[in-house]
Amino acid sequence: MTAPALPDEPTAAGPAAPVLALDGLSVVLAARGREATILDGVSLALTPGETVALVGESGAGKTVLALAVMGLLPDGMRVTGGRIVLGGTDLLGASASALRGARGGAMAMIFQDPQSSLHPAFRVGAQVAEAIRTHQAGVSKADASAQAVELLRRVGIPQADARARDYPHQMSGGMRQRVMIAMAIANRPRLLIADEATTALDVTVQAQVLEVLKTAQQETGAAMLVVTHDLGVVASVADRVVVMYAGRIAESGPVDTVLTEPAHPYTRGLLAAVPRLDEAAPVQAIPGQPPSPFARPSGCAFRTRCPLADERCEAEDPVLVAFGADAGHAVACHHAGGPA
Numbered sequence: 001m002t003a004p005a006l007p008d009e010p011t012a013a014g015p016a017a018p019v020l021a022l023d024g025l026s027v028v029l030a031a032r033g034r035e036a037t038i039l040d041g042v043s044l045a046l047t048p049g050e051t052v053a054l055v056g057e058s059g060a061g062k063t064v065l066a067l068a069v070m071g072l073l074p075d076g077m078r079v080t081g082g083r084i085v086l087g088g089t090d091l092l093g094a095s096a097s098a099l100r101g102a103r104g105g106a107m108a109m110i111f112q113d114p115q116s117s118l119h120p121a122f123r124v125g126a127q128v129a130e131a132i133r134t135h136q137a138g139v140s141k142a143d144a145s146a147q148a149v150e151l152l153r154r155v156g157i158p159q160a161d162a163r164a165r166d167y168p169h170q171m172s173g174g175m176r177q178r179v180m181i182a183m184a185i186a187n188r189p190r191l192l193i194a195d196e197a198t199t200a201l202d203v204t205v206q207a208q209v210l211e212v213l214k215t216a217q218q219e220t221g222a223a224m225l226v227v228t229h230d231l232g233v234v235a236s237v238a239d240r241v242v243v244m245y246a247g248r249i250a251e252s253g254p255v256d257t258v259l260t261e262p263a264h265p266y267t268r269g270l271l272a273a274v275p276r277l278d279e280a281a282p283v284q285a286i287p288g289q290p291p292s293p294f295a296r297p298s299g300c301a302f303r304t305r306c307p308l309a310d311e312r313c314e315a316e317d318p319v320l321v322a323f324g325a326d327a328g329h330a331v332a333c334h335h336a337g338g339p340a
């Protein structure tokens, strides 16, 4: 099993080729005889070493996007359009075995709940070693075990040698999440996806695990897609942010731009809903709920909750276009940058 070929590091010839490129990705869910669009023409690219945060309320399609990339869409969902290209290889056209080789090899995902990805009956060191041997032919058991301990040490597990012999239930949530990170970076992936990887942890541990993730990424030069509800996480780890609403990109751009000068009313709403220690202003939740994918409003999907909505928003679906002076800032809104 060989992983798809991946691009080389950046050359003097120009910017690095993207590690991951999604081009117009659409995913549909078929349920109870009906179909609903879950992802609608999502395009984004990650360059080597770059961290992109994917944010948006529950149900926006963040996890579905991550699972589509990993080739792990749930039953009933299928890709109906677009391309997913990992290091020049079209994953949608790849064979099942090539995809299995890429998963845990060239790309790795860390989930919110390490319980679901760690086997309860095997020692954590053995599980990391197994991840190495699955993807690196010819590594002996002894070498894989030694490498596993070294990885556990690198993600900050104290007494890694001894802890490698722990079963998952003997570890705290934060330590288990570190094991997951060790496993994810074991084969030096070019793409790391972390889906709410720190959400279940308490705040201090969250910060530590994020730091470990960031360091691991820097050491491996991987591109990283961080799915999170937490705009604090975005500010501390990401270079760029992609805001999703109802299966589409509402706004994307450099973190500094999007967090300080959000142009989409939805992004502004998300930011206004974040409690801040330095401000007395009360937190304002966005009124209403995101639409069900089975009952998407006409025009702009956010218009039913938007303070700026007018007839045009009802009639015409806004497309994502470049906005303002900052390179890479794009917004899908007829009133982008309008009165806050």
Ligand SMILES: Nc1ncnc2c1ncn2[C@@H]1O[C@H](COP(=O)(O)OP(=O)(O)OP(=O)(O)O)[C@@H](O)[C@H]1O
Binding pocket: 029, 038, 056, 057, 058, 059, 060, 061, 062, 063, 064, 065, 074, 075, 076, 229, 293
């Ligand atoms: N296994 C599934 N079967 C059917 N529908 C699903 C499944 N998983 C997700 N969906 C639907 O797909 C849409 C996108 O869900 P997704 O899990 O990607 O949201 P999310 O942005 O990750 O939300 P959260 O922040 O809650 O994790 C939602 O409408 C959700 O109900």
Ligand SMILES: [Mg+2]
Binding pocket: 062, 063, 064, 195
């Ligand atoms: Mg999710």
